[in-house]
Amino acid sequence: MSSSLNPEIDGHTYKRQKTDDINSSDPKVARRAKFEAVFDVIAEELLSYVKGEGMPKDAVEWYEKVLYHNTPGGKLNRGMSVVDTVEILKGRQLEEEEYKNAAILGWCVELLQAYFLVADDIMDQSVTRRGQPCWYKMPNVGNIAINDAFMLEAAIYHLLKKHFRQEKYYVDLIELFLETTFQTELGQLVDLITAPEDHVDLSKFSLEKHHLIVVYKTAYYSFYLPVALAMHMSGVEAKSAYDLALSILIPLGEYFQVQDDYLDCYGKPEHIGKIGTDILDNKCSWNVNTALKYATEEQRKILDENYGQKDSEKEAKIKALFSQEPISIPQRFEAYEKESYEKINGLIETVDEEGTGLKKEVFRSFLAKVYKRSK
Template sequence: MDHRTKFEGTWIRVRSELMDHVASEGMLPEAVEWYGKNLDYNMTGGKLDRGLSVVKTAQIIKGEELDDNEYYKAAVLGWALELLGACLIVSDDIMDNSTTRRAKPCWYRVPSVGLIAINDAFMLESAIYYLLKKHFRHTPYYVDLLELFHDTTYQTEMGQLMDMTTALEGNFDLNRFSLDKHRLIIIYKTAFYSFYLPVALGMCLTGVPESYTLEGKTVEPYKVALSILLLFGEYFQSQNDFFDFSAPPELVGKIQVGTDIVENKCSWCVNIALALATPEQRKVLDENYGRKDPAAEARVKEVFEAVGVRERFAKYEADMYERLEELIAAIPEGPERGTLKRQIFMIYLEKIPKRVK
């Protein structure tokens, strides 16, 4: 049985726990049924990368396969993270007025759902804290888990706020954009939630302490992990931005090729173009970026091609890969259990450059 299949198999039990709990609260039958539909629609069909990363991290730190009890606890944390992802997706789709997600209508677009989806997003998030209380309340790291989820949710919401207010519809002032602003949005909206949280949860579960001594050096593993994983988040989202501009629909996996240009996003590509554009090219960007017009989008892409965004991304990717490789190699590593392992980060390093969205 492969890792994904095994992890997916635990969802049946997790879902049952959630459904039994809402039923035990005396909710009306139609509300319980609705909650089940919410879970089934929004918790299936994803890549599950974040949830799987929790389990993989725990296995790597332990140094051997998790027993059944350990595996299920890791899987619960993985599914709690997937619940956070589902909550963010449901709300994000409403804010973006999106139409499809994972090749089906966004939840709020489903007939009879509409803006009930806002409460459904809250329900998905609240399920996290029921699972944490049920499975980890009597552990010494329960508060650490709560803080990880609360802090990361708050950080992600701050990232979403920065992203939305930077891309306000009708505000076409490209002077508001910069690579520094782009990086800040990425770190808060993507990196904490998609990269640091899965690894930190796996570390917490396996008893990795705040600090330890290895090879005569004091190691602060959570700080080390954070510094590397935020950089992975920056790399990942910049790659996403590049795919949004450059990849054909069959690779992007959407009905249309990317939407960053027409949605006036502070993307990696536009910031690179702004730095390289001639006055004439800058005028084209000013007049066309953010307009919901295919012809305007095409003119922006022509500028991207002309200033060499593709070549710039190839160099950025090579430089970022080398930098991450050096940081991972510098992690003090020994045979001790409960310590940080380079393999955790090598999984990301081996995967991200080869992915296609």
């Protein structure tokens, strides 16, 4: 270990003892452990590549830390959804090689997520992520995290080339990741210019603007991407099938992000793995946009004077205001959640399983994962 690196961020500390978990009698524990075991395989492949390029020992060790600190944590819903969706579409358990390929695609989604989060935390000056310090906040990291984010993204295309270059859908995978990345970055751009932390202007906010941000910043990569990857791997080729999947998954992704906004204010930090900072950070969240829509003149004045300020007392005033009539965020969220659930179920019922090669269960399983979640 190089003396310039802090042992607290040693990648080895993030490797899990998975043998017992894979054989666990709890299906959820065994399922996650099996998926995580594939990460160790691809991490070794990536580290072997770095070594093969003649990089010094401390660079290899650093990249290992980057991979293990930022990728395997979290709920892994995006990545494991690729595996789940392939299984549903094929209608059977996957053979060993099929599982490995589906899991690699899933980990590519998780690497994309890691890339976004490392960069996003720097832009937002966040403190915690997934119950631990943000990567740039770790000892001796700082702005090196910017390059680390790029290296997390680059890993995706190395893995796709290594494992899928021979497949007829290889170019489709490349294009899907590139397009989804661009869409997500467009959403991030609109978010950043609408709600810069150092200039609060609530007149720029609206529920319509919030819709645009969350569709591009979250829904494409969190919901459409995993399903579209599984569809390619399962031999679904018709453009109409991808259009149909998109029409269901984008509203589902919007619902997920509204939940996320709500939980930032009302969720417990030990459940969501971070301290909510949307109010302090001047975020264009569903909560504040709903408050703006229903606020009285006096309440609007309180919003303008206190929202987006780096002041815990002002944050407390906004939180108190959110629960007041006629704003009533908790009640309005409950109604929104019920309406969204019914709307998405209605869209799922339109799926023609025979004509598209899709299955309703793909979308039902996604909805089940996020409905009424608390983290």
